[in-house]
Amino acid sequence: MHFFENSKIFVSFGTLKITWYAVLILTGAFIGYMIAQKTVKKWGYAKEMLEDYIIPTFIIAILGARVYYVIFEWGYYSTHLNEIIAIWNGGLAIHGGLIAGLLYSIYFFKKRNVSCLRMADAIMPSVMVGQVFGRWGNFMNQEAFGRIVPESFFDHFPSFIKNQMYINGAYHEPTFLYESIGNLIGFLFIYFIFRKKFYKRHGDCAFMYLVWYGVVRFFIEGLRTDSLMLGPIRVAQLVSLIMIVIGILGLSGIFHKVFHLYQKPVVLFDLDGTLIDSRELVFETFTQVFKEEKPEYVLSKEELYSFFGPTLETTFSKYFEEKDVDRIIERYQTINRQLHDKLLKPIDHAKETVKWLHDQGYKIAVVSNKRHAMVEKGLKTSALYPYFEVIMGKEDLPKPKPSASGLIEATVLLHTGHDNTIYVGDNAADVMAAKDMAAYSIGFSNDAKQIEKLEEAKPCRIIKDLSELKEIVKEEQSWSDKSIW
Numbered sequence: 001m002h003f004f005e006n007s008k009i010f011v012s013f014g015t016l017k018i019t020w021y022a023v024l025i026l027t028g029a030f031i032g033y034m035i036a037q038k039t040v041k042k043w044g045y046a047k048e049m050l051e052d053y054i055i056p057t058f059i060i061a062i063l064g065a066r067v068y069y070v071i072f073e074w075g076y077y078s079t080h081l082n083e084i085i086a087i088w089n090g091g092l093a094i095h096g097g098l099i100a101g102l103l104y105s106i107y108f109f110k111k112r113n114v115s116c117l118r119m120a121d122a123i124m125p126s127v128m129v130g131q132v133f134g135r136w137g138n139f140m141n142q143e144a145f146g147r148i149v150p151e152s153f154f155d156h157f158p159s160f161i162k163n164q165m166y167i168n169g170a171y172h173e174p175t176f177l178y179e180s181i182g183n184l185i186g187f188l189f190i191y192f193i194f195r196k197k198f199y200k201r202h203g204d205c206a207f208m209y210l211v212w213y214g215v216v217r218f219f220i221e222g223l224r225t226d227s228l229m230l231g232p233i234r235v236a237q238l239v240s241l242i243m244i245v246i247g248i249l250g251l252s253g254i255f256h257k258v259f260h261l262y263q264k265p266v267v268l269f270d271l272d273g274t275l276i277d278s279r280e281l282v283f284e285t286f287t288q289v290f291k292e293e294k295p296e297y298v299l300s301k302e303e304l305y306s307f308f309g310p311t312l313e314t315t316f317s318k319y320f321e322e323k324d325v326d327r328i329i330e331r332y333q334t335i336n337r338q339l340h341d342k343l344l345k346p347i348d349h350a351k352e353t354v355k356w357l358h359d360q361g362y363k364i365a366v367v368s369n370k371r372h373a374m375v376e377k378g379l380k381t382s383a384l385y386p387y388f389e390v391i392m393g394k395e396d397l398p399k400p401k402p403s404a405s406g407l408i409e410a411t412v413l414l415h416t417g418h419d420n421t422i423y424v425g426d427n428a429a430d431v432m433a434a435k436d437m438a439a440y441s442i443g444f445s446n447d448a449k450q451i452e453k454l455e456e457a458k459p460c461r462i463i464k465d466l467s468e469l470k471e472i473v474k475e476e477q478s479w480s481d482k483s484i485w
Contacts, residue, residue, distance in 0.1 A: 005017070007142075008020060020140035021140055022088060022137075024137040024140070025062075025133065028129055028133025028134055031133070033126065035129060042438060043484070044404050053108055060104045061104075064097050065095075065100070066087050068093040090138065105119065113415075114417050114419065115420070117202040124206040127209070128183045128184075128190070128212075135179050135183070139174070139177070143176075145173065148172060151171055154171065161174055161177065178223070186213060190205055201262075201477060204251060210243040211247035211248060213240075214240040214247060217240045218244070264361070266421045268367050268407055268411075268439075269354075269425075270430045271379070273445070275379070277346065278345075282304075282308065284339055284343060285336045286332070293320065294319060309430065310400075337374075340378075340381065341381060351382065353467050354384055357473070363416055365411075367433075369400045370394060375391055375392075392406055392413075396409070397409070401429045401430065404439070407433055419478075419479075420478065420479040421480070422439065422473070422479055423441055423442070424444055424466075425443065426445050426450060427454070428456065431457035432457060434481065439479070442462070442469070443461070446465070
């Protein structure tokens with residue numbers, strides 16, 4: 001094993017040689033993958049999705065980059081066919097890699113019912129990280145350089161850059177470095193500023209990438225002396241102009257309107273306090289249970305309000321020994337069933353709103369921490385049951401709220417993705433569940449105490465009447481929490 005045999009070779013094992021070019025590109029791809037993975041996990045996707053995506057995409061992008069390069073250098077490769085596969089000597093065109101990677105990405109995410117534009121928002125800033133490292137691969141291969149410059153040009157550069165830029169008997173301008181720095185600044189801007197302050201709709205980060213990289217590449221390509229040419233035209237500059245135009249049109253929202261990219265949201269509902277007014281029922285049930293099981297303890301109004309959201313196991317475990325919890329829950333359910341029809345009230349405009357959503361073709365479901373049987377009973381009592389294709393109670397949830405797992409499972413059962421999802425609930429646990437998958441959270445209540453708690457959880461919106469949903473869902477926007485990255 002021999003390290004650093006020359007400026008191009010990282011390590012060699014006899015005749016097997018691993019180049020710096022390969023090491024740097026793989027390093028950039030890995031770091032970019034880790035950054036993107038962090039984002040998509042916050043959006044509620046299993047890490048396996050990107051694991052399945054990254055390797056074939058990387059291979060296809062490399063092949064696309066090589067094919068693109070060979071096409072525009074066919075005059076040379078037509079007489080050196082044996083060198084077409086020698087990518088270790090350099091010769092990858094990033095535009096070809098982007099095109100091939102884009103086509104495969106569309107296929108991959110469409111097949112999984114995932115928004116291609118939203119995934120592009122997570123992935124494209126990371127591509128810039130790969131490009132930062134990739135340009136240093138060009139540096140090690142002594143390519144992507146500019147005009148001849150005097151030795152004094154490098155007076156303020158590290159000596160290793162100066163030495164590597166001595167090519168064919170002359171010093172050359174390090175345009176690889178300019179582009180690497182431009183890409184790094186672009187990544188930092190998109191990742192830390194643009195997506196948190198200026199992001200409006202799915203695809204905006206990808207469109208911003210096109211604008212930023214298009215501008216950087218256009219100007220730096222004009223400084224290079226090894227550009228791919230199409231007659232008198234620098235191919236990379238032409239493609240960069242196209243990227244800039246596409247990016248600007250995308251950021252303006254024109255594509256979303258022209259190609260109808262806005263989607264109807266999936267609308268998921270909590271049950272108690274959202275579709276049915278069970279406050280009096282819940283309060284009275286807990287009060288009777290505590291009178292029987294803990295008569296010396298008087299529940300405060302604040303405590304009663306706090307019981308909305310958590311599971312019965314979570315609530316009763318705070319007050320009773322673990323060995324008694326199952327028995328007390330059973331007693332709670334018995335009392336609740338006895339009082340159910342007497343104390344349960346419909347939420348104003350709930351039936352009208354749910355029926356309208358159903359009739360307009362919106363996919364809707366109920367996701368509650370309450371026992372499934374009691375969820376169905378409440379929906380039937382309030383005449384809402386016929387409108388829901390999917391109803392999920394505690395037993396159906398992989399994990400109870402505030403985990404988003406039940407919300408995600410509901411979208412799976414509705415045969416849709418969860419990129420455009422609204423979750424409507426009346427307490428902080430509901431808002432937290434929506435945020436756990438970066439869904440669009442709507443807090444609903446007309447109770448001042450509840451609204452105060454909802455505001456602390458920072459939902460995307462708060463409404464005081466369910467009928468407001470009928471206008472909200474018509475809005476042209478991406479139905480996700482844009483603050484979660």
